Amino acid sequence: MDATMNKYENGHASHALLLALTLTLTLTLAVGSGWFAASSAYAGSWMEVSCVNPSQSAAPSEGWSSFAAGGGYGSNNSTACGPGSPMYAILSTDAAVGVGSAETLQYAPPGGSTLIGGSVDVSLYADGGGYNASGTAVAYTPNYAYDGSDVFFQCASGLTPCANGTNDFAGVLGVPSGRGGNLYLSAGCGGASGYACNSGGSEGAWSLVRLWWANLLLSNEATPSASGVGGTLLSPNAEGTAELTLDAADPGGPGVYLVIVEIDGKAVYSGTPNSDGGKCVPVGTSGGALMFDYGQPCPASESVDLPINTSALANGQHTLKVVVQDAAGNSAVVYDGTISTKQPAENSLGALPGPGTSAGNVPTPVAVPNGTTASHTAQLTLGLKRKITRTYAHRTLRVTGRLVDGQGNPIAGATLEVLQRVSGSASAAVIGHASTSANGTFTASVPGGPTRTIEIAYRAFSTDKSYAAVANIAEAVDAGVKLAVSPHRTGSEGTITLGGHVLGPVPAQGVAVELLVHYRGRWEPFRVPQTDSRGRFEVVYQFQGGIGRFPFRASVLGGQAGFPFAHGESGAVYVTTN
Numbered sequence: 001m002d003a004t005m006n007k008y009e010n011g012h013a014s015h016a017l018l019l020a021l022t023l024t025l026t027l028t029l030a031v032g033s034g035w036f037a038a039s040s041a042y043a044g045s046w047m048e049v050s051c052v053n054p055s056q057s058a059a060p061s062e063g064w065s066s067f068a069a070g071g072g073y074g075s076n077n078s079t080a081c082g083p084g085s086p087m088y089a090i091l092s093t094d095a096a097v098g099v100g101s102a103e104t105l106q107y108a109p110p111g112g113s114t115l116i117g118g119s120v121d122v123s124l125y126a127d128g129g130g131y132n133a134s135g136t137a138v139a140y141t142p143n144y145a146y147d148g149s150d151v152f153f154q155c156a157s158g159l160t161p162c163a164n165g166t167n168d169f170a171g172v173l174g175v176p177s178g179r180g181g182n183l184y185l186s187a188g189c190g191g192a193s194g195y196a197c198n199s200g201g202s203e204g205a206w207s208l209v210r211l212w213w214a215n216l217l218l219s220n221e222a223t224p225s226a227s228g229v230g231g232t233l234l235s236p237n238a239e240g241t242a243e244l245t246l247d248a249a250d251p252g253g254p255g256v257y258l259v260i261v262e263i264d265g266k267a268v269y270s271g272t273p274n275s276d277g278g279k280c281v282p283v284g285t286s287g288g289a290l291m292f293d294y295g296q297p298c299p300a301s302e303s304v305d306l307p308i309n310t311s312a313l314a315n316g317q318h319t320l321k322v323v324v325q326d327a328a329g330n331s332a333v334v335y336d337g338t339i340s341t342k343q344p345a346e347n348s349l350g351a352l353p354g355p356g357t358s359a360g361n362v363p364t365p366v367a368v369p370n371g372t373t374a375s376h377t378a379q380l381t382l383g384l385k386r387k388i389t390r391t392y393a394h395r396t397l398r399v400t401g402r403l404v405d406g407q408g409n410p411i412a413g414a415t416l417e418v419l420q421r422v423s424g425s426a427s428a429a430v431i432g433h434a435s436t437s438a439n440g441t442f443t444a445s446v447p448g449g450p451t452r453t454i455e456i457a458y459r460a461f462s463t464d465k466s467y468a469a470v471a472n473i474a475e476a477v478d479a480g481v482k483l484a485v486s487p488h489r490t491g492s493e494g495t496i497t498l499g500g501h502v503l504g505p506v507p508a509q510g511v512a513v514e515l516l517v518h519y520r521g522r523w524e525p526f527r528v529p530q531t532d533s534r535g536r537f538e539v540v541y542q543f544q545g546g547i548g549r550f551p552f553r554a555s556v557l558g559g560q561a562g563f564p565f566a567h568g569e570s571g572a573v574y575v576t577t578n
Helices: 015-032
Strands: 045-050 064-069 076-078 087-092 102-107 114-125 128-130 133-140 151-156 168-174 183-191 205-219 225-230 241-249 256-263 266-271 284-286 289-292 301-309 316-326 331-341 379-382 387-390 397-404 415-422 429-435 441-446 452-458 469-477 481-486 495-502 513-519 522-527 536-542 548-556 573-577
Touching: 064 076, 076 102, 087 102, 087 183, 102 205, 114 133, 114 151, 114 183, 128 183, 128 205, 133 205, 151 168, 183 205, 225 316, 225 331, 241 256, 241 316, 241 331, 256 301, 266 301, 379 452, 379 469, 397 452, 397 469, 415 441, 429 441, 481 548, 481 573, 495 513, 495 548, 513 536, 522 536
Parallel strands: 045 289, 387 469
Antiparallel strands: 045 205, 064 102, 076 087, 087 205, 102 183, 114 168, 114 205, 128 133, 133 151, 133 183, 225 241, 241 301, 256 266, 256 316, 284 289, 316 331, 379 397, 397 441, 415 429, 415 452, 452 469, 481 495, 495 536, 513 522, 513 548, 548 573
């Protein structure tokens, strides 16, 4: 019962008839659609996460937008969200609103993917109304249309369709399976044309929708591919650490997630060639589907250059299979053939200079071993978890670990490179070095930085073009933000100024900052200013008659363009009104 409802009702219908029609539709939906139906994953599926990750860290809100129809003073919507801070759409009790008014949140799946299920954690309130008018809170998919094929859950004043004896609902809803289209959550005023929602209400709203988090199951049937498969691994008589190169792609899909290399049926490499600053790192799994925070979690195309150790292979022919898999689990064999290997003899001096050449005129680089038992089969282990989250104030860290050869013996006196790949960057840069002790252990001091992938890398010999061993840490760094308020005491209708500073490198266009006030037991967002290029922001706020001590805080959402930091919050500042 929102802006689309009037085409399904008589403009002169009585309030009782309106409620009867709505109740009939509600019962049909409850039986036919299954409000809480679970969604299961299948091959070619992945999940986009909004607002809150399974680990309770902040997730962005990619794919969400909002729109309004009618509405009065105070009615609003916002797709900004994070832990404890929901998206919302509200028809405010600050002013009466006519039938047909609505504030709506909309999710559209990324191109190439189809919405096939999932779950959303919502709070719905529909306690307002009026003569021939009713506050409504409605969930739709696949279309924004008030009918039995699209509405899958609703609350409306005067009815009890929320399964708890009230006009409100709080909990997790299952998104109906296999419908496709978009998802809509709408706070509206429905009823007979010409009437208004002007009485009752709760939470300061005739109707209100809050979205705390969403896990949206998507299908995608893209087929990964690769071209230009080559490198020294495919040359005759490959030896030592050989190179395998290819250009992997996932046109129309969620991106290249894994490259798997098998020799003689045994996997010798399986990994993500580019984590894209952490975007291509799953935040969890659900029913077999990988969960990601972004609509394009992994690169659509990637140039791959892999070091493949052949030293343990017998001389002769071997089978080689290369598989590319995307973030939805779609995979394709992009190479299936044979290679040959021939390892150099122990203590070989190599070939003598041929006729017409002079050994003195052909300088040969000397392969200096990196460490006491330098090895192309070296292994690096780290003393930290593979994924960590740190505050802005504590973003520097010390990484400990150990370097051993293929037999588990320590490699002493080796120099390791410390690299970082900043979120959103395609390349890594060396930011430091570390040395191993007699037992192969090391401590690397990593300077503070933004959200990034930290790499500890070992090169076995000075002439090696690629690393023999690499260990990664995905570090999410919370945004730093400071908030101040003036004055700290004012009247019940007084005015205050909230100002602050987002720390760290801020893009030229600034970043969005969500301001919240703690009210009725929850942190409620009320303004979303944009900073300047220096990270500064300022907002003037007027109280509307409230009396008490009110905490305010500022929240910076992660995932903003050109801002490589995760969600961060300021400390609370307090204002007392009397």
